Amino acid sequence: MSVMTIFISPKAFIRDHIATIQWNAIQSWKQFGKDVDIVLIGDDPGVEEASIDLEVRYIPHVKRNSSGTPLLSDIFSLARETSISPLLAYVNADIILLPNFLEIAESILSYEKQFLLVGQRWDLDIREKINMSDGWIDRIREDIKNRGRRHPAGGSDYFIFPRNCFMKMPDFAIGRSGWDNWMFYEARMRGWKLIDCSDVIDIIHQDHDYAHLPGGQPHYRQQESFENVKLAGGKRTVFTLLDCDWKMKKDGSLTRPSxxxxxxxxxxxxxxxxxxxxxxxxxxxxxxxxxxxxxxxxxxxxxxxxxxx
Structure with missing residues (x-):
């Protein structure tokens, strides 16, 4: 049985750069082996072909809003209903993961029943497929050291939680802002531990443009983002990493934020x-x-x- 199911509804694999960075991301997830179940959700162009090429699970049909954007409520439900993993992880499709991503989540699951793990990312410009032969982790860490940029603390590009959390969520549009901030808010409001893992989990976000979005505008300027905020309950639900009530230290212990x-x-x-x-x-x-x-x-x-x- 897999320990974690990583799920995502990727962008279409029709633009070379987007296809490349999504391939890099999913290949990094595959390095966890049988401990992680990976599922791609949605029938955007090239997604099914990518699932076959990358040998990961594929679910074609997903509910969409009136603009044709996949709904996160259905994506989360499909991931839960088609897996038995004790841990679920929504990870943006352009995010490269390193080995301790799973190790840390497993360690917290051993003594906590309800929680949400989040954290900052590193931004890195990657234009080609990564050679994931022996030593690739050392090579990419060196890249982070030399070229990486620490993204300002705000939202999160990954959300790890036990399968009994987030059983219901509003019909948020994927790829737009507002819904990730609601995840922070919901965890705090429910009394689950909201744990900032920025100091221990390194994730790499691969730079890209916003040509896939209407008008080429960033996600936070989209009308669907404004709708997401409304669905979340308004601007007061826009929580960030500052609102985490726990922090994981490098020795693996949890502490309260300063x-x-x-x-x-x-x-x-x-x-x-x-x-x-x-x-x-x-x-x-x-x-x-x-x-x-x-x-x-x-x-x-x-x-x-x-x-x-």
């Missing part, structure tokens, strides 16, 4: 949301901590209502 002024203020701000489960108090606390932003949002809301009336 109580910087920024962290303390943020924990006070989100207390009504994650502890009291009150959206109303959450809005009130946001207005106290961010009066200019709250005022700006109120003005936009009133202006929009006036135009519609």
């Amino acid at each position: 109580l910087t002024v920024k962290k303390i203020l943020r924990e006070i701000e989100i207390f009504p949301l994650v502890t009291l489960k009150s959206r109303l108090l959450g809005e009130a606390f946001f207005a106290v901590f961010h009066p200019k932003k709250a005022y700006g949002e109120l003005r936009k809301f009133l202006t929009k209502n006036n135009k519609n009336s």
Whole structure:
């Protein structure tokens, strides 16, 4: 039995560079051997052929929104329903994984029942297929050291959780922003440990453009991203790595994040949301901590209502 199922609905394999970086990513996942079950979901051009070439599972049919974008709710359900792995991992299709990705997840599963593992990434420009012969890990770590760029702490490109977590989620559009921030929020709100593994799990994001998106605009500028935020429950659910309540140290132990002024203020701000489960108090606390932003949002809301009336 596999320990982990890694699942994704990849982009179409029709552009050479996108096809190359997705091939690199999935090949790195395959290095885990039989311990990891890999499934590609969706019938975008070239996905089935890639699954055959890479010898991984393939599920063609996935629910889509009115724009034709696959829904994450169905992707998550399909991964869970077609696997028996105790761990599930959603990983973006351009992310290269290294061996300790699985080791760390297994170690936490041995003593925690409900959690979400997330973390920062390294950005690296890769244009060709990676030779994954002996020593490839050392070679790519050297590349990270020489050319890699640490991505600012914000969201996450991977989400590892036990199969009894995230049983239900809104119908988010894949490849757009907002839904990953909701994953952070949902873990905190449910009382699961939200663990920042940035110091121990190195993942490599391969640079790419946004030509596959409408208008070539980044995902956070897409209308579907705004819809994702609405589905999540609004802007207050936009949580980031700053909102992790646990951190994994290099020795493998868990500790609380450092109580910087920024962290303390943020924990006070989100207390009504994650502890009291009150959206109303959450809005009130946001207005106290961010009066200019709250005022700006109120003005936009009133202006929009006036135009519609």
